[in-house]
Amino acid sequence: MSATSTDGAALARLAALLADRTRASFCLALLDGRAWTAGELARAAGVAPSTASEHLDRLVTGGLLVEERQGRHRYLRLAGPSVAQLVEDLAGHAPGADRPARSLRAVRADAALAYARTCYDHLAGRLGVLLRDTMLARGLLDERAGLTLTPAGRDWLGGLDVPVAAAGRRPLLRDCLDWTERRPHLAGVLGAALCGRLFDLGWLTRGTGRAVRLTPAGGPALAGALGLTVTDLAPATSTDTGGGRA
Amino acid sequence: MSATSTDGAALARLAALLADRTRASFCLALLDGRAWTAGELARAAGVAPSTASEHLDRLVTGGLLVEERQGRHRYLRLAGPSVAQLVEDLAGHAPGADRPARSLRAVRADAALAYARTCYDHLAGRLGVLLRDTMLARGLLDERAGLTLTPAGRDWLGGLDVPVAAAGRRPLLRDCLDWTERRPHLAGVLGAALCGRLFDLGWLTRGTGRAVRLTPAGGPALAGALGLTVTDLAPATSTDTGGGRA
DNA sequence: GTGACCCGTCGGTGCGCGCCGAACCGTGCC
DNA sequence: GGCACGGTTCGGCGCGCACCGACGGGTCAC
Known part of the structure; x- marks a missing residue:
């Protein structure tokens, strides 16, 4: 059986990339289509730069992000429109959150x-x-x-x-x-x-x-x-x- | 900032549902559109029934699956076409796997x-x-x-x-x-x-x-x-x- | 009623991994 | 050259969770 071209483990590995609060925040931030530096993403997600660095490695090797190094900066973008749509769809399915009160x-x-x-x-x-x-x-x-x-x-x-x-x-x-x-x-x-x-x-x-x-x-x-x-x-x-x- | 309606934690929670090999196998199996029993899914994924039971609980409460109980059986289906498409898209992005040799x-x-x-x-x-x-x-x-x-x-x-x-x-x-x-x-x-x-x-x-x-x-x-x-x-x-x- | 079967619950175990701080490296500025 | 800064690497800590086996409860068949 299982004429599925993708097996469960492969799907799980991909989903695991987005199954972390910090990595998910990165991807949502990058939905704006721009390239962010590693430090910007770390600050936006509220984690230490070292933590962000490791997460970004995983997202890049996982194919969701692409990087571009310039001098001492490391710029990161979503790997393409299909990744952006994937993140969008996933976000659309997540419970609205709709944080109640905003300043x-x-x-x-x-x-x-x-x-x-x-x-x-x-x-x-x-x-x-x-x-x-x-x-x-x-x-x-x-x-x-x-x-x-x-x-x-x-x-x-x-x-x-x-x-x-x-x-x-x-x-x-x-x-x-x-x-x-x-x-x-x-x-x-x-x-x-x-x-x-x-x-x-x-x-x-x-x-x-x-x-x-x-x-x-x-x-x-x-x-x-x-x-x-x-x-x-x-x-x-x-x-x-x-x-x-x- | 973050005019995103979904925050990182919510996206991560959803992705985490699919970030496990066993749960991912369940969803791929259910892509056929039919209702499977808990036992069938457990056997297909190669885990103990007790393990499957807990995973299924999470998938149901997470909204990806719906259940229908009949007698001593528990039938499970994908929650809808949008979930099916989500799983498909995710599977499409995962590295092909393309297992080399088949009997x-x-x-x-x-x-x-x-x-x-x-x-x-x-x-x-x-x-x-x-x-x-x-x-x-x-x-x-x-x-x-x-x-x-x-x-x-x-x-x-x-x-x-x-x-x-x-x-x-x-x-x-x-x-x-x-x-x-x-x-x-x-x-x-x-x-x-x-x-x-x-x-x-x-x-x-x-x-x-x-x-x-x-x-x-x-x-x-x-x-x-x-x-x-x-x-x-x-x-x-x-x-x-x-x-x-x- | 008795037994087979499907399923759920409960401990217990062990691995995986997300986090940080500290140290290190390279770039760019003065 | 010296210094500030962005980024990476490395230990180490601790939580979370996927797994199983054993037990209990409900359902159907005989």
């Missing part, structure tokens, strides 16, 4: 993140969800039979050449559940390409951490491309910028 | 499995891959922008009503890498519905273990529906049926 400071710090941020290599937050909703509403996407790009959508993307074949086993387009909005934003090869394009055009720029902001030029440009007004893209509905602290 | 007896026992079997709730093996290939070739599916059902495909399915909305977050249609063929077969809501339909029509029937066979009536019927000949659906290319016992 006001933390909430305010997250305001920028809730508006727009990277989710590995694509765009998340209210802006990411809005992008998906608008593309659906304008007939650029079709979700009736899985999420697909319509002919109109292909036109709309214009010059954006999507490496369809280069995708390997990664889906061209898929939904990715947004942590803050609890609704899907765009992921997959096309989601990543679209996000990268917005950065290349200078419409988006990186803020602190994973946060992303619309540039002064990018706001009207993106609004125009989507057939929206600039206020539709405003960072806050009304409370946040004006409301102050209550 | 002839084991190879022959797998012959039926290689032809057709269930993969959780959909159809796998040569027959499953053939089904996908043929549907693509006949324009019933389109893989240019993710795998989707074409209008022609919708007609072809006819009475098969697909619970599109009931799918929740499960994709309507997706590829699932076939262990024996190393090529994709159909999964997702539609893959499952199609497989169930073939059983309901009496075209397919269960063999031993995960194996599946075409019924005498099912062979011509399926061939006709796909525009193929019955020999196209033959269980073996030439060696197996004619070869006898050697």
Whole structure:
């Protein structure tokens, strides 16, 4: 029996890499798609540098992370989109945690993140969800039979050449559940390409951490491309910028 | 920071459920979509019943498995398609293992499995891959922008009503890498519905273990529906049926 | 009722591994 | 050259847990 190509031991070894609180924290932190140094990851997870060093060795030899050494720094990234999706899926299945109380400071710090941020290599937050909703509403996407790009959508993307074949086993387009909005934003090869394009055009720029902001030029440009007004893209509905602290 | 809805500890707890060789074996065995008894799983994994019992408790309370008690038996199933996909993805990322040598007896026992079997709730093996290939070739599916059902495909399915909305977050249609063929077969809501339909029509029937066979009536019927000949659906290319016992 | 069987619980054992601090090495700055 | 700093290696500690065997309780067959 067991026509399974993978046996239990191999699966267990892989799962064991993520079965530690510290290593899991590393992977979640790296979901932002950036390269972190070993020290940054150690501090973020609250462990000694020596501890982090050993964990990182295991994650790299296990194939989940790749490293890049520069001078006395050791930069670490997730090994690829498929690893990012694996971590995402696993995190999605874990009990929500939904920590009950957050400090006001933390909430305010997250305001920028809730508006727009990277989710590995694509765009998340209210802006990411809005992008998906608008593309659906304008007939650029079709979700009736899985999420697909319509002919109109292909036109709309214009010059954006999507490496369809280069995708390997990664889906061209898929939904990715947004942590803050609890609704899907765009992921997959096309989601990543679209996000990268917005950065290349200078419409988006990186803020602190994973946060992303619309540039002064990018706001009207993106609004125009989507057939929206600039206020539709405003960072806050009304409370946040004006409301102050209550 | 950490706008992640799931913290490292929660992810680690979930991963830890699969980070044990025995528990991983259980989940892989249950990927056939059937309900196994505790004793069967214990024997398959090669551990004492008492050990299995404790592992099963953890998997059930962890939400990966559901149990159903009947008399003195305890039946266990995967908690749902999303869990099955999670296990599949994880197994797909684990180093292939690809055990080098297999006994002839084991190879022959797998012959039926290689032809057709269930993969959780959909159809796998040569027959499953053939089904996908043929549907693509006949324009019933389109893989240019993710795998989707074409209008022609919708007609072809006819009475098969697909619970599109009931799918929740499960994709309507997706590829699932076939262990024996190393090529994709159909999964997702539609893959499952199609497989169930073939059983309901009496075209397919269960063999031993995960194996599946075409019924005498099912062979011509399926061939006709796909525009193929019955020999196209033959269980073996030439060696197996004619070869006898050697 | 008696026996076979499936399953759960309870001690006890031993390995694995996650953690740290201390010492060490190489890089980059002054 | 000297020093600060990021990262790694090495012991050593202690918890957690996977395993089993033995026992007990519930279920079905005869």
